[in-house]
Amino acid sequence: MNPSNPTNPNIESLAFNDFPLWKNNGSRPLFAIDLEITARCNNNCRHCYINLPQNDQDALNAELSLEQIEKIAADALSLGTLWILITGGEPLIRKDFEDIYLFLKKKGFLVSVFTNATRISERHIRLFRDYPPRDLEVTVYGITEDVYENVTQVKGSFRQFQRGLNLLLDNKIKTNLKTTATQANKHQLIDITKFCREKGSAAFRFDPHLHLRFDGNEKRNTDIIAQRLTPEDIVELERKDPARMAALEKECTCHDSDSMEKNSHSIDRLFYCGVGFNDCSISHNGLFRLCPSLWHPDFLYDLKAGTLKDAWEAFTPRVLSNHAHRGLTNRRCMACPLKDVCMWCPAHAFLETGDLNGEVAYFCEVAHKRSEKKVEMKT
Amino acid sequence: MNSKINSGSVYVPSDEVVAREIEGELIIVPLTSGVGNMEDELYTLNETGKDIWSRLDGKRNLRSILDQLKTEYDMDSQTIEEDAKGLLEELLIRKMIVEKRSK
Ligand code: SF4
Ligand code: SF4
Numbered sequence: 001m002n003p004s005n006p007t008n009p010n011i012e013s014l015a016f017n018d019f020p021l022w023k024n025n026g027s028r029p030l031f032a033i034d035l036e037i038t039a040r041c042n043n044n045c046r047h048c049y050i051n052l053p054q055n056d057q058d059a060l061n062a063e064l065s066l067e068q069i070e071k072i073a074a075d076a077l078s079l080g081t082l083w084i085l086i087t088g089g090e091p092l093i094r095k096d097f098e099d100i101y102l103f104l105k106k107k108g109f110l111v112s113v114f115t116n117a118t119r120i121s122e123r124h125i126r127l128f129r130d131y132p133p134r135d136l137e138v139t140v141y142g143i144t145e146d147v148y149e150n151v152t153q154v155k156g157s158f159r160q161f162q163r164g165l166n167l168l169l170d171n172k173i174k175t176n177l178k179t180t181a182t183q184a185n186k187h188q189l190i191d192i193t194k195f196c197r198e199k200g201s202a203a204f205r206f207d208p209h210l211h212l213r214f215d216g217n218e219k220r221n222t223d224i225i226a227q228r229l230t231p232e233d234i235v236e237l238e239r240k241d242p243a244r245m246a247a248l249e250k251e252c253t254c255h256d257s258d259s260m261e262k263n264s265h266s267i268d269r270l271f272y273c274g275v276g277f278n279d280c281s282i283s284h285n286g287l288f289r290l291c292p293s294l295w296h297p298d299f300l301y302d303l304k305a306g307t308l309k310d311a312w313e314a315f316t317p318r319v320l321s322n323h324a325h326r327g328l329t330n331r332r333c334m335a336c337p338l339k340d341v342c343m344w345c346p347a348h349a350f351l352e353t354g355d356l357n358g359e360v361a362y363f364c365e366v367a368h369k370r371s372e373k374k375v376e377m378k379t
Numbered sequence: 380m381n382s383k384i385n386s387g388s389v390y391v392p393s394d395e396v397v398a399r400e401i402e403g404e405l406i407i408v409p410l411t412s413g414v415g416n417m418e419d420e421l422y423t424l425n426e427t428g429k430d431i432w433s434r435l436d437g438k439r440n441l442r443s444i445l446d447q448l449k450t451e452y453d454m455d456s457q458t459i460e461e462d463a464k465g466l467l468e469e470l471l472i473r474k475m476i477v478e479k480r481s482k
Pocket of ligand 1: 273274275291292294344345346347348
């Protein structure tokens with residue numbers, strides 16, 4: 001029998017997103033964690049904000065061990081965490097990926113995995129079939145060898161990607177597809193979109209906002225900036241496919257109205273978004289951050305020296321309130337009517353300018369161009 | 380009711396789910412394929428369900444659990460029995476509990 005919804009009144013089934021604990025009931029459980037288990041990757045994408053070479057010994061040595069992850073997970077259980085996203089770098093290049101995945105599953109977390117799919121093997125398929133992930137998310141950099149490998153800069157990666165993706169899809173592993181818009185693949189974006197939709201990815205995502213490096217690597221940052229779509233590129237794509245471009249709306253989940261409302265009291269604070277309310281990020285070397293982009297040294301907590309419980313219960317409220325005195329001095333952005341659709345925020349400003357209140361001309365141009373276009377399209 | 384549930388049997392949570400208590404709620408998270416309908420489906424038990432679940436300790440058979448429930452709940456015996464068996468049947472169909480085999 002394929003069980004449908006329960007008929008007994010004592011049991012209720014709920015999709016994760018409908019889970020009542022996600023509603024704000026005054027408490028602050030840590031529901032979701034982005035766990036970057038490595039910063040290394042077998043690809044070398046031009047636009048990537050994190051990738052270090054696969055054989056980078058320092059990055060490898062700094063990675064959280066399985067035991068350290070187990071300790072973090074034990075705290076996460078007690079803090080009410082339900083969902084852990086395993087990400088990287090490319091998480092599948094870790095030799096103990098399977099152990100980490102199974103450990104988290106068996107503890108009762110819903111587990112998602114972000115992967116480039118090039119390393120998917122029959123063994124992974126068995127693992128995901130026996131212990132299903134909440135979902136996998138695979139990025140499609142291109143649908144032809146030349147475009148894909150122009151982005152990844154690794155010969156042979158397209159063939160591996162195709163093989164891995166087909167294995168996932170043929171075995172009906174729940175896989176969402178997304179792409180990242182860069183100068184290297186922009187001429188193929190419409191076809192990539194079609195490909196993703198034909199492969200049945202209902203949750204197709206499209207991300208044109210290339211973040212700068214977590215490690216501040218200047219050469220790589222120059223490459224990333226060169227890969228960014230121009231404001232004109234973005235509005236042009238938007239014109240061609242308005243439905244898809246709806247996905248271009250502010251990417252940060254923390255900008256949903258619920259999260260913003262929680263922080264509506266915080267106009268004089270540094271963070272006006274929903275950071276610190278129910279999720280966090282953990283870097284490959286155990287640095288706890290309130291969001292994936294927040295790399296300012298004052299807002300990092302070293303989990304190798306402390307605990308997730310302390311990071312969440314003591315450090316996070318301190319970051320959110322004690323830094324109020326630093327406030328938002330960028331009055332121009334604070335007063336801006338486009339603020340909520342613009343990529344500007346203290347975390348991104350710090351990555352771009354080294355200053356939490358710095359102004360970012362690129363974000364400003366994109367926001368203005370897009371809003372002009374929207375007005376034009378409405379009239 | 381043509382129940383698969385047997386009062387003489389001992390039922391225990393199955394290895395195919397993980398039960399967690401979060402903020403006072405008992406959440407059953409499917410671990411293996413074929414337990415839930417969707418990969419991100421969770422199950423919650425209400426207070427009565429949670430109480431029954433907590434008694435599935437592998438030591439008591441259902442009859443003894445029912446006897447205890449009948450002394451503790453201000454409800455007629457038949458309703459208690461039907462409710463508890465109905466819940467266990469649902470849990471059994473969903474592979475969330477199994478019948479413990481005697482050694
Ligand atoms: S600090 Fe910035 S990047 Fe981080 S969650 Fe808030 S708006 Fe998003
Ligand atoms: S960067 Fe420009 S568009 Fe964005 S919030 Fe600031 S002033 Fe507004």
